[in-house]
Amino acid sequence: MVLGKGGFGKVYHGYIDDNQVAVKMLSPSSFQGCKQFQAEVKILMSVHHKYLTTLVGYCDEGTNTAFIYEFMAKGNLQEHLLEKDGDILSWEARLRIATQAAQVVLLEIITSKPVIDKSTPEWTHKSKWVKVMLANEDIRNIVDPRLHGDFDMDSGRKTIEVAMACVSLTSSKRPTMNQVVIELNRCIAIETARKTVANDTESEHGIESINSKFQIE
Numbered sequence: 001m002v003l004g005k006g007g008f009g010k011v012y013h014g015y016i017d018d019n020q021v022a023v024k025m026l027s028p029s030s031f032q033g034c035k036q037f038q039a040e041v042k043i044l045m046s047v048h049h050k051y052l053t054t055l056v057g058y059c060d061e062g063t064n065t066a067f068i069y070e071f072m073a074k075g076n077l078q079e080h081l082l083e084k085d086g087d088i089l090s091w092e093a094r095l096r097i098a099t100q101a102a103q104v105v106l107l108e109i110i111t112s113k114p115v116i117d118k119s120t121p122e123w124t125h126k127s128k129w130v131k132v133m134l135a136n137e138d139i140r141n142i143v144d145p146r147l148h149g150d151f152d153m154d155s156g157r158k159t160i161e162v163a164m165a166c167v168s169l170t171s172s173k174r175p176t177m178n179q180v181v182i183e184l185n186r187c188i189a190i191e192t193a194r195k196t197v198a199n200d201t202e203s204e205h206g207i208e209s210i211n212s213k214f215q216i217e
């Protein structure tokens with residue numbers, strides 16, 4: 001069964017003994033190619049992290065080139081974000097995923113793996129729109145409307161600012177991954193507290209306010 005398709009080629013569902021695995025076959029026309037395959041195997045064999053899918057093996061025999069990963073039963077993030085029906089991810093869950101992803105990126109930076117794609121024309125257009133909304137304090141229009149405003153506005157604004165700063169064209173304006181993780185963790189704390197003290201507006205939880213400011217181009 002085909003699970004999906006990425007830059008290397010198709011990904012199939014399989015078994016090793018009784019364990020489910022995902023087999024990513026390198027297609028002959030793959031634009032990521034053999035060099036990238038070898039680089040990825042080298043990194044994934046040495047890097048282990050709870051937020052990184054584990055590489056359980058690989059095959060590099062003649063024209064048969066494949067990665068074998070542990071099977072992720074809950075599917076991919078994009079499907080969850082774009083899902084029309086069913087459960088949508090809460091703001092808090094999204095923040096946690098972003099923070100965990102940032103931690104992985106941090107790990108990838110430490111291991112010298114390139115991670116961030118350059119901006120596209122579509123992105124330039126979209127980022128201008130986001131900046132206008134941010135300037136107008138109009139973040140409800142930016143955040144997924146299916147959340148119906150069920151998130152803390154301060155945490156929402158800060159998350160968007162962090163995201164925008166991360167994709168600044170000028171590298172000196174981009175925050176470090178440590179800063180990203182710290183800021184997103186603050187956003188999570190605010191969101192968690194908002195839920196915890198929903199019936200107690202006079203919160204005494206001493207949540208740190210978000211004062212730091214990123215420069216956004």
Ligand SMILES: Nc1ncnc2c1ncn2[C@@H]1O[C@H](COP(=O)(O)OP(=O)(O)OP(=O)(O)O)[C@@H](O)[C@H]1O
Nearest residue numbers: 003004005006007008011022053069070071072076
């Ligand atoms: N370990 C896995 N467990 C379950 N499904 C997976 C797994 N790995 C990949 N898939 C499925 O296959 C699809 C393609 O994955 P793949 O990693 O090739 O693409 P990608 O995320 O675009 O990465 P890239 O193109 O950078 O290799 C995913 O979106 C997912 O649906």
